Amino acid sequence: MAQSSEGYTGTAKFLxxxxxxxxxxxxxxxxTMPHIGRNTPVTTLISLHFTLGIVILAVAVVRLAWRLTHPEPKPLDGVPPWQTGTASIVHWLLYVLLFVVPILGWINASWRGMPVVMFGLELPxxxxxxxxxxxxxxxxxxxxSxxxxxxxVGLHVAAALYHRMIRRDGVLERMLPGR
Ligand code: HEM
Ligand code: HEM
Known part of the structure; x- marks a missing residue:
């Protein structure tokens, strides 16, 4: 799909x-949760960590599907190619981590024999x-993680602040709601 010159969709911003x-x-x-060792019991906080992690994985799936069908808007005029290139690499690495991190966590919880429960339902x-x-x-x-x-994420936020405070070019603004 061709890149649009308009900004991000409301859905992309929300996600x-x-x-x-x-x-x-x-x-x-x-x-905050207890350190997970060999015989650590699955306390409420540990269970919450698993549930939240699976929710993040689910939202990442929706987000990637949205991204693949709604490409990023065109880079703003005047932003040097090395910056837009680096931004793309960082965005894709972040997407990869949003999948790899929770899946590794799920595999490790399985390896430890710890149940991963989502709203009362135990996942495989x-x-x-x-x-x-x-x-x-x-x-x-x-x-x-x-x-x-x-x-x-630190680099990504630093870049957003650099655009806002030094270049003052509207890159941060186009990810903000209502623009
Ligand atoms: C994007 C989602 C996730 C993030 C950012 C994340 C982050 C973390 C972090 C920072 C720790 C280390 C805590 C410490 O410093 O002691 C940790 C440990 C752990 N997480 Fe996650 N987690 C995520 C998803 C999951 C999921 C989905 C599961 C399981 C279903 C999970 C299972 C575990 C386990 C088993 C450990 C202990 C690993 C070990 O020390 O050997 N995590 N997680
Ligand atoms: C305070 C925190 C954050 C700020 C200020 C911020 C800011 C931004 C801005 C301004 C853009 C648009 C960049 C452009 O148009 O070239 C963007 C895009 C993006 N951000 Fe963030 N971001 C933050 C946190 C995160 C986090 C935690 C993630 C994921 C782990 C993330 C992943 C992405 C991705 C993948 C894009 C590309 C657009 C898309 O596919 O939706 N950001 N961010």
Whole structure:
């Protein structure tokens, strides 16, 4: 589909800010919940971490489907190509992480034999409890969420602020509601 010159659709903006709100809640829960070790019981906070993570995965699916059918608007005039190129790379890496992080978490919860319950319904175990060769998924889940995701979101927010405060070119404004 060709890029439109208009801004983001209301749906794209809503999904963008919804994911931010869910991620803020998710990191608060993740950093507050008990450390997950070999025999950790699944407390309410841990269970909430799983549920919120699956909700983020579901919203990411809707968001990616919307994005594939409604491409990003054309870059604003005057923004250097290296900036629009870097922005695209960061946006796609963020999309990848919105899938890979919760799926790794789900695989690791399965590996630990911890139930993942969504509104009373237990979701399928993705791999068998303590299945050989899958232990690394926990460490990778923590690494990608606590480091890769936070660093990329940090870069992304710094870029938005740079456009707002230094270039003053309207890039941030086009993701804000009602424009
Ligand atoms: C985008 C969604 C998610 C984010 C941002 C996220 C983030 C995190 C973070 C930051 C930690 C480390 C907490 C600490 O510092 O001690 C963690 C641990 C964990 N999360 Fe998630 N999580 C997400 C989704 C999920 C999902 C969907 C599940 C399971 C269904 C899950 C299962 C786990 C498990 C089992 C651990 C412990 C891993 C280990 O230490 O070996 N997470 N998560
Ligand atoms: C305070 C936090 C945030 C701010 C200020 C912000 C700002 C923006 C702005 C201004 C754009 C439009 C860029 C352009 O038109 O080139 C954008 C797009 C985008 N943002 Fe954010 N963002 C934030 C958080 C996040 C988070 C947490 C994620 C995902 C983990 C994310 C993922 C994306 C993606 C994938 C796009 C591309 C457009 C799309 O496909 O919807 N952003 N953001």
């Amino acid at each position: 963008h800010w919804l994911i931010l709100a869910l991620l803020v809640a998710q990191f608060i829960v993740a950093w 175990q993705l791999i068998g409890t303590r299945a050989a060769g899958w232990q690394w998924t926990g460490g990778m889940h923590v690494l990608l 606590n480091y890769a995701m936070l660093i990329l």
